[in-house]
Amino acid sequence: MKKIHFNEVVTRDGFQIEPNFIATDEKIRLIDALSQCGYAKIEVTSFTSPKAIPMLRDAEEVMGRIQRVPGVEYTVLVPNLRGAERALESKADELNLVMSTSETHNLANLRMTREKSVASLSDVIRFVDGQVPINVSLSTSFGCPLEGVVLQSVVEEFSQRFVDLGVRGLTICDTTGMANPMQVAKMAQALSQRFSHLQLTFHFHNTRGMGLANILAALQNGIDRFDGSLGGLGGCPYAPGASGNISSEDSIHMLQAMGFDTGIDLPRLLAIARELPSIVGHDVPGQMIKAGLPLDLHPIPADVDELRNLDR
């Protein structure tokens, strides 16, 4: 049973595009419940400007009030130096920095060129100076909704630059669900060979229905760390109505059904996922909370035994 490390991103990546503010108490209650499920890592929040992402304006309070469970890493998204200061003050276990591998997406999303992003994130890495491990998330690594194709060589090049700066991990993100399993297999093989000492996480979206197929392709090519969002919350403004992040519970169910050790208490996780629609006020894309576990059997119709005997 190979060990899989799962990172839950629902309260950051999932919540940040929700239109209605989710109360701080509700976020803390959810994170505390998720902490009991056996995740390797939880991305709690983001230390961005409260103006840019009002949903996560309570980052300090959330980080201060959650009950930390030993064995779970509590990571936070950090866009710049100011965010890094706040994250260190809040005693985050890891800082997750982010930029896009597509120039146009980086300009549209982060308001600067990729080179400026690299320079700015390098400043953050030097500032943190090994106090906590650094992860860098590379957005649009399998394609950009504005620019189109993103070459694997470009992803490898940005990966190398951050590896040279001493990061512990990289997250290769399919930000808008453009990746297909063949592409994922090639990327996973190349990166896991080139950066075998690194924590390599793959981050998929189910925008075009390929999320779990992409997990399978990554698994088969050396990747054992995945991001997921409870209920499949999250997504991106470029595909309104389509699914967002892969659903954690659907992904974890598949991994466990295949015999992998995720360390996660799936029935407990499903119970939490079932509360999500009432927290966010709408239906969520995850399938497992609708379908249930395969071996949650349905009652046998009353007349079946009669038929069974008649036929003997």
Add this chain to the structure above:
Amino acid sequence: MKKIHFNEVVTRDGFQIEPNFIATDEKIRLIDALSQCGYAKIEVTSFTSPKAIPMLRDAEEVMGRIQRVPGVEYTVLVPNLRGAERALESKADELNLVMSTSETHNLANLRMTREKSVASLSDVIRFVDGQVPINVSLSTSFGCPLEGVVLQSVVEEFSQRFVDLGVRGLTICDTTGMANPMQVAKMAQALSQRFSHLQLTFHFHNTRGMGLANILAALQNGIDRFDGSLGGLGGCPYAPGASGNISSEDSIHMLQAMGFDTGIDLPRLLAIARELPSIVGHDVPGQMIKAGLPLDLHPIPADVDELRNLDR
């Protein structure tokens, strides 16, 4: 580019659980449009009792009025001898017989034991006597929602019995979306080795989100024929609210993105799929009609070029 044979089942498997009757003209219009897309096969309808499935009470009229396109096989579901007579009269290209590999599901669904089903389908095969090819669909081959586990050896055993009766093909059905990719890989490998001369089709549901991952696992283990339902219509009464059959367009998009030759005109198919919600009167689970093709790029925000230049 390996060739993949795709079988569209929306007007039979997809429509049969829709609550509101879909007009005969509408069905014919849809099948005629699908015939222009390059499918290997279309499962048009079912010659069951009009009382059992009122939606398909127009089977004769539909089969009589569709415009058949050379190269596309028009298959029909046939439950018994009477159905076979009607199917032959309607000049179906293939008869698709069905039974469950789970005793309890067969009793609940077909009102007889599996042994009675084998006997009844054997009668049909003898009656048809090679006039048209026969396919047998084995339901619940990856698990039964009433009974639980279905052993691969049981599926192999029923497969062998129909192979001995001279069928051209077998469809291995994951009727309620219980299959996982590891299980699919084992089943695909065993069956494609044991019955290498046979047309082996795998039929998946996306009930627990694993549909496209299961296609990938089957592909990697010798399977090159798949069923799918436009829009992901269809499903099963045991998982209300969950997704049904895998979406044809999502599956075909993945296969093409991976470099397989499906023979299908995907943009044309997507245009047809987009009409489906208005035909059935509700939203459908397929993702591609919401997300669009990955290279249907989004407009670049107006200020990006300004930022790009500023930064130089």
